[in-house]
Every structure is written in C-alpha cells, then in structure tokens.
Amino acid sequence: MDQQVLIVVGLGLVAFGALAFVLLQPTQRDKANKRVSALNAAKAVKRSGGANTEAQSKERRKKLAESLAALDSKTKDLKKKKRLTLTQTLEQAGLPVKPKHFYIASIVTALLFALVGLISGQKLWITGLLFVIGGLGFPRWIVNFLRKRRQKKFVDEFSNAIDVIVRGVKSGLPVNECLKIIAREAPRPVCDEFHMLTEGIRVGLSLEQALERMYERMPLQEVNFFGIVLMIQQKTGGNLAEALGNLAIVLRSRKLMEGKIKALSAEAKASAYIIGSLPFLVMGAVKVASPDYLEPLFNTRVGNFILIGAGMWMMTGIVVMKKMTQIKV
Numbered sequence: 001m002d003q004q005v006l007i008v009v010g011l012g013l014v015a016f017g018a019l020a021f022v023l024l025q026p027t028q029r030d031k032a033n034k035r036v037s038a039l040n041a042a043k044a045v046k047r048s049g050g051a052n053t054e055a056q057s058k059e060r061r062k063k064l065a066e067s068l069a070a071l072d073s074k075t076k077d078l079k080k081k082k083r084l085t086l087t088q089t090l091e092q093a094g095l096p097v098k099p100k101h102f103y104i105a106s107i108v109t110a111l112l113f114a115l116v117g118l119i120s121g122q123k124l125w126i127t128g129l130l131f132v133i134g135g136l137g138f139p140r141w142i143v144n145f146l147r148k149r150r151q152k153k154f155v156d157e158f159s160n161a162i163d164v165i166v167r168g169v170k171s172g173l174p175v176n177e178c179l180k181i182i183a184r185e186a187p188r189p190v191c192d193e194f195h196m197l198t199e200g201i202r203v204g205l206s207l208e209q210a211l212e213r214m215y216e217r218m219p220l221q222e223v224n225f226f227g228i229v230l231m232i233q234q235k236t237g238g239n240l241a242e243a244l245g246n247l248a249i250v251l252r253s254r255k256l257m258e259g260k261i262k263a264l265s266a267e268a269k270a271s272a273y274i275i276g277s278l279p280f281l282v283m284g285a286v287k288v289a290s291p292d293y294l295e296p297l298f299n300t301r302v303g304n305f306i307l308i309g310a311g312m313w314m315m316t317g318i319v320v321m322k323k324m325t326q327i328k329v
Contacts, residue, residue, distance in 0.1 A: 087099055112134060
C-alpha cells in the first residue's frame with residue numbers, strides 16, 4: 001500500500017513538473033517577436049550610426065568648401081596686387097640690397113651708358129636715350145632676369161622638398177620638423193624660403209600667415225598649391241602624406257609638360273631669333289661693304305624717322321612672336 005502511494009505521488013510530481021515546464025517555456029511566437037524586436041533595434045542603431053557618419057561627412061565637406069573659398073579669395077587679393085614695390089622685387093630676386101643702393105647703382109649705370117655715347121661721338125638725343133636706358137631699363141631688366149632665374153631654380157627643387165615632407169610624415173615626424181629639415185638641407189633658394197617660413201612660425205606667426213608671406217616672396221602656382229594642401233589638412237584633417245605625394249606628382253607632371261612645350265616650340269623660337277636678327281646682320285654687312293650707303297638714315301631727319309618707325313615695327317614683331325611661342329601650363 002505504501003509503495004502504491006509513493007508511486008502515485010512520484011507520478012504526480014513528474015506530471016506537475018512536466019506541466020510547469022510546458023507552461024513556462026516560451027512559445028514560437030514569443031521567440032519570433034523577440035527576434036523581430038532585436039532586428040528592429042539593430043536597424044535603429046545602424047540608422048543612427050549611418051546618420052552620424054553622413055552628418056560628419058557633410059560637416060567635413062562644408063569645412064573643406066569654406067577653406068577653399070577663403071584661400072581662393074586670399075589668392076585673388078594677392079593677384080590683384082600685380083604692381084610690386086621695388087623692395088618686393090629685390091626680395092623676390094634674392095638681392096640683399098636696399099632700394100637706395102639700387103637707385104645709386106642705376107644712376108652710375110646711366111652715367112656709364114651716357115659716357116659710352118659721348119666717347120663714341122653719338123648725337124645728343126642718342127646719348128640721352130642711352131642715359132635713360134642705362135638708368136631705367138638695364139638695371140630693372142637685370143633684376144627681373146635674376147628674379148625669374150631664382151623662381152625657376154625654386155620650381156626645379158620644390159617637388160624634391162615636398163618628397164622630404166612626405167617621407168618625414170610617414171616616418172612619424174611632425175610637419176614643422178620636416179620644414180626645418182628642408183630649411184637646413186635643401187639647395188638654394190628652397191632652403192632660404194623654408195628658413196624664413198620656419199622662422200616666421202617660430203616667432204609667433206600662424207602657419208597660414210607664414211604661408212601667405214612665403215607666397216608673397218615667391219608668387220608661384222606651386223607655392224599656392226602647397227599652401228592650400230597644408231591649410232586644408234590643418235582645418236579638415238586627412239592623410240597629409242598622400243595629399244602632398246599627389247601634389248609632388250602633379251608638379252613633376254607640370255614640369256614634364258613644360259619641357260615638352262619647349263621642345264615643340266623650339267623651331268618657332270629659332271625662326272623668331274633668325275628673323276629678328278636679319279635686319280641687324282644685313283645692316284652690318286651693308287655697312288662693311290659700302291660705309292656711305294646708310295649714312296642718310298642717320299644724318300637726315302627723314303632717315304631718322306624711318307629708323308624710328310622701323311624700330312617700332314621691329315619691336316612689335318618681336319613681342320608678337322614671343323607671345324606666339326609662349327604657352328602657359
């Protein structure tokens with residue numbers, strides 16, 4: 001009897017446990033609802049993350065557009081100041097002289113040119129013309145020649161200087177340290193310009209102000225591109241090494257294109273030189289063969305007017321041929 005009671009109680013407990021397990025176990029519908037809720041929650045998180053990423057991208061593009069607009073306006077303001085002062089011209093030519101010293105040298109040159117005219121027995125107006133050329137034309141031509149030569153040397157070495165910055169940034173050096181390396185080790189005039197750039201930053205100028213002054217000293221498109229890349233990276237972030245590497249490739253491509261243009265226009269330039277020198281060669285040959293044949297051109301008023309007109313037409317032709325053979329990249 002006791003065993004039967006125990007069996008019945010045990011069966012009852014097993015049945016009760018089975019019933020409780022069945023009642024407490026979640027149904028398939030509950031599982032599906034939980035899964036749907038979890039998926040909806042994940043989608044909501046993903047949407048919020050995507051929205052944040054999109055908002056950050058829009059904000060970065062906005063800052064980039066603002067930086068480009070500001071740099072473009074500053075570049076236009078600098079380009080409007082086309083007329084350079086004598087101090088700026090001498091600085092761009094790399095001449096460590098003051099304007100008063102330049103004026104003194106111009107006066108001395110003018111006197112030398114006038115002295116050559118007097119010694120050679122030229123007429124008074126020719127001597128005066130030589131005085132003006134020696135005082136106003138020749139010294140400024142020398143300064144402009146030195147200025148263009150210095151800018152050409154800078155462009156030839158500028159891409160190598162950018163490569164130094166790229167390698168330095170990739171190795172973990174800060175940008176200012178890379179600029180100091182260029183100021184110490186690059187050839188002139190690149191080292192001079194970067195030395196003044198780093199000195200300006202050292203005395204308290206911001207990078208933007210130092211780059212603006214560098215562009216004023218060296219008004220080249222390459223320097224403008226370099227300043228734009230650095231300022232955009234400073235304001236919006238990004239991979240500076242990649243941006244500067246692309247800039248170095250662009251500068252080398254521009255240099256290669258300029259070389260191709262020079263090679264293609266060499267024939268036209270040679271023709272211009274030959275055509276421009278023919279009148280002087282023919283005049284010299286006639287002067288040697290018959291010294292008195294060209295005397296009326298120099299001794300009569302009509303001959304002088306003919307020479308002046310021929311000189312004006314000659315200069316016009318030279319300018320036109322020079323413009324035709326110059327192609328800007």
